[in-house]
Amino acid sequence: MQKITKMYGWINIQKKIKGILSDIDGTLLFKGNPIQGTIDAVSKLRKRKKLLFLTNTDSKSPDSIHKKLSKHGFPIQKEEIFSPIIAIKTFLEKNKDKKIFLVTTKEVEREFKQFKIVNNKEIPDYVIISDFSDDWDVHRLNNAFKHVLKGAKLFGTQGNRYCLNKLGEPVIDTGSLVKMLAYAA
Structure with missing residues (x-):
């Protein structure tokens, strides 16, 4: 030593x-x-x-x-x-005029209420994907995909392929979803 x-x-x-x-x-x-x-x-x-x-x-x-x-x-x-949520919010503070489409948990969605959140029909400037845990919905992912096809920029809050749930079992994480959407678009 x-x-x-x-x-x-x-x-x-x-x-x-x-x-x-x-x-x-x-x-x-x-x-x-x-x-x-x-x-x-x-x-x-x-x-x-x-x-x-x-x-x-x-x-x-x-x-x-x-x-x-x-x-x-x-x-x-x-x-x-x-956290990644703080990082994305910091970025959006500098781009307040931009519209966003979120694929995330309800809890995290509330963190973005001061920004211009759009629905499925309006085309956003940014699609933001984060871990949406137990709120899985293939329709939300499909809407995000369609927005990216129409020119929205895709942002992922982190790049992990998978994480461990509370039981210690591997589950798909944000990075896999972002890669999937980027590949499809």
């Missing part, structure tokens, strides 16, 4: 680190529950460094993600969480 410390200058690196960037699923939580020692680790890190937590969870609102972490006892502020 001493050779590694000298070789990589670990002590010097520690002094230069100003913040910590951490994933949430698989790092802090596993199957929705805290991984042993992570709450304590976040508490200790908070005292020394700035923290930012990333997640590619795109079926839940940032507020819902924060509430879940808080319920488990993680000392994390809502502003310290960055």
Whole structure:
């Protein structure tokens, strides 16, 4: 260990680190529950460094993600969480005149109420696909496909081919749906 410390200058690196960037699923939580020692680790890190937590969870609102972490006892502020939903909303803030068609959960759809959401008949500028979990509807995907054929730009909130559900079983994720629509269009 001493050779590694000298070789990589670990002590010097520690002094230069100003913040910590951490994933949430698989790092802090596993199957929705805290991984042993992570709450304590976040508490200790908070005292020394700035923290930012990333997640590619795109079926839940940032507020819902924060509430879940808080319920488990993680000392994390809502502003310290960055998700694909926040990224897309940030992009749309710069493009407020654009119309959007959403294929997502009802919870996430509410996050976009300040933007111009169109129905199936009106052609949007952007089609936004995120994980719509148990709200699967082939008609929504078909409508998204038709909009892309008519010129709407396709956005996916993340690129995972599959994820694990609450039972630990693999299920199709956003990336697969986006690739399917892009290929078909």
